[in-house]
Amino acid sequence: MRADITLNGTGRSIEGPLLTLRRNVDIGLNEAVDVIGQDGTSRLGRVVALDDDSMVVEVLESTAGLALADMRLRVRGEPLTFPIGPDILGRVLDGIGRPVDGGPPIAAVENPRIDGEVLNPARRALPTDFIETGVTAIDLMNSLVRGQKLPIFSGGGLPHDRLAMEIATQARLRSDAGESFSIIFAGIGISYDTAANFRHVMEETGALAHTVMFLNMANDPSAQRILTPRYALTAAEYLAFGLGHHVLVVMTDITNYCEALREVSAGHGEIPSRKGYPGYLYSDLATLYERAGWMTGSSGTVTQVPILTMPSDDISHPVPDLTGYITEGQIVLDRVLDRKGIYPPINVLPSLSRLIDQGIGAGFTDADHPALAQQLFATYSKAVRTRVLASVVGRDGLTEIDRQHLDFADRFETDLVHQDGRRDLEDSMETAWALLRTLPGSELMRLSDAQIERHLMGDIPEPEPQDD
Structure with a gap:
C-alpha cells in the first residue's frame, strides 16, 4: 500500500544511479520510492542499503537533471510490484513493465511483487511433457520439457539472437488438450536494431498475439537491467499459476544481466569475487532460474530458455559455469559449425538436457524417440573421434566402416543439424532414420532388432529375379 510520505532536503550525494540520503523515516530494504526532480518528473527507485543514519536509493532511470537541493523522495511503503492483468x-x-507500443496502460487485476513469492519446495512437481521448438538439434536430441530451465550457451558473433527469435515464434505444445500456450520474451541490454528486429518478426509471424515482450535497451541504466528478468518472470508466473497457461520464457542475454550486476555491486562498494563479479552471483542467478517449474495444484507451467554469451568462448567463465550448476542442462553453440555455414550451429556432444527422459517416448512424442536419440549421439560421437584419426592417417588409411562414419558426420551436420526453416518432430525423425540407413546394422547397437526392421529395412528394395 502506498505511503504518502515525502522527504525534502535529505540528499547527501549523487553517484551515478545511487543517491545517498539522510534516514529520517522508518523504511525497509528493497522498498520502492519515487525520486522527484525540480521539474516534477518522477523516477522509480528502490532502497538498496541503509543503516541507522543514512540510506542508499538506486534510481532505475537516468539521474540527469537531479539536484540535491531540489530533490524530493516519496516512499511507497511496499517493494517493487508489477500491476498485471490478462490483457498483457x-x-x-x-x-520495468511500462508499455512502449503506444497502447493503453495494462488493466491491473493483480499487483504481485517482482521478486516472486516464496514457494514451498514440497509443492514442486517433476517437470514432464514435451515442448516442440521446431529446432531439430533441440527437439530430437536435447528435448525441452515443460517446467525445465534449459540455457543456450553462445559466443560473441554467433547467431543466438536469430535462434531466440525462432524459438519464440515456432515453439508449440504437441498435445490436443486445448491448453493455453504463451511466450514471454525478455531482451536484456539489447541494441535498438535487435529490438526492432524482434518486434518485426513477432508481428509478421503473428506470434505477438500470445507473447509479452520486455525490451531493455543497451543504453538503459544498469540498475534497470537487473530488474528486467524479474518483471518478465512475474508476468510468466501470473499467466502460468494464475491463468493456467504453459509459459515459455526466452531471456537474452543473461551475460548482460550479470555485467550489470557486477557494475552495480561495484558501485555499492561490495567486495568482488571471481573476475570481479559479486560473491552472491550464484544465489542471485538462482533467484531467476528457480522461478521455472511445475507446481502441484496448478495446471500451468513456467519453462525457461535463458541465452548467454560466453566471454572468449570460455565455458568455465563464472556466468556459464554457475548457470550450469543451477539449470537442467545446456545447448551449446559451436563456432566451428558456424564457420561451416551450419545453422543453427548446435554442437550436440557437449549439449545436454537432463530431463529429456521425462518428456519423450510413448505418450509424449514417439515410442522410438529415446532409442533414436541415443543412437544418433553414439554414432556421431564415434564419427567425431574418427575425424581425429583421419587427420593423422588420412582417409585412405581408414577402414571402410570408418569412412562410412566420416560421411555420416558430414551428413549429420548438413542434413540434420542444419535447417532453413521450422521442422516438426516427425520430419526430424524421418531425416534421422534416413541418415542411419547409410550405416550397416552391426553399427546400430542402441536400436532393437524390431526398430531396425521397422524403420531401416523397409525401404531396401527386394533383389530382382535372375534369368535362368
Whole structure:
C-alpha cells in the first residue's frame, strides 16, 4: 500500500544511479520510492542499503537533471510490484513493465511483487511433457520439457539472437488438450536494431498475439537491467499459476544481466569475487532460474530458455559455469559449425538436457524417440573421434566402416543439424532414420532388432529375379 510520505532536503550525494540520503523515516530494504526532480518528473527507485543514519536509493532511470537541493523522495511503503492483468498478452513493454507500443496502460487485476513469492519446495512437481521448438538439434536430441530451465550457451558473433527469435515464434505444445500456450520474451541490454528486429518478426509471424515482450535497451541504466528478468518472470508466473497457461520464457542475454550486476555491486562498494563479479552471483542467478517449474495444484507451467554469451568462448567463465550448476542442462553453440555455414550451429556432444527422459517416448512424442536419440549421439560421437584419426592417417588409411562414419558426420551436420526453416518432430525423425540407413546394422547397437526392421529395412528394395 502506498505511503504518502515525502522527504525534502535529505540528499547527501549523487553517484551515478545511487543517491545517498539522510534516514529520517522508518523504511525497509528493497522498498520502492519515487525520486522527484525540480521539474516534477518522477523516477522509480528502490532502497538498496541503509543503516541507522543514512540510506542508499538506486534510481532505475537516468539521474540527469537531479539536484540535491531540489530533490524530493516519496516512499511507497511496499517493494517493487508489477500491476498485471490478462490483457498483457500481445503487449510490448520496457525493461520495468511500462508499455512502449503506444497502447493503453495494462488493466491491473493483480499487483504481485517482482521478486516472486516464496514457494514451498514440497509443492514442486517433476517437470514432464514435451515442448516442440521446431529446432531439430533441440527437439530430437536435447528435448525441452515443460517446467525445465534449459540455457543456450553462445559466443560473441554467433547467431543466438536469430535462434531466440525462432524459438519464440515456432515453439508449440504437441498435445490436443486445448491448453493455453504463451511466450514471454525478455531482451536484456539489447541494441535498438535487435529490438526492432524482434518486434518485426513477432508481428509478421503473428506470434505477438500470445507473447509479452520486455525490451531493455543497451543504453538503459544498469540498475534497470537487473530488474528486467524479474518483471518478465512475474508476468510468466501470473499467466502460468494464475491463468493456467504453459509459459515459455526466452531471456537474452543473461551475460548482460550479470555485467550489470557486477557494475552495480561495484558501485555499492561490495567486495568482488571471481573476475570481479559479486560473491552472491550464484544465489542471485538462482533467484531467476528457480522461478521455472511445475507446481502441484496448478495446471500451468513456467519453462525457461535463458541465452548467454560466453566471454572468449570460455565455458568455465563464472556466468556459464554457475548457470550450469543451477539449470537442467545446456545447448551449446559451436563456432566451428558456424564457420561451416551450419545453422543453427548446435554442437550436440557437449549439449545436454537432463530431463529429456521425462518428456519423450510413448505418450509424449514417439515410442522410438529415446532409442533414436541415443543412437544418433553414439554414432556421431564415434564419427567425431574418427575425424581425429583421419587427420593423422588420412582417409585412405581408414577402414571402410570408418569412412562410412566420416560421411555420416558430414551428413549429420548438413542434413540434420542444419535447417532453413521450422521442422516438426516427425520430419526430424524421418531425416534421422534416413541418415542411419547409410550405416550397416552391426553399427546400430542402441536400436532393437524390431526398430531396425521397422524403420531401416523397409525401404531396401527386394533383389530382382535372375534369368535362368
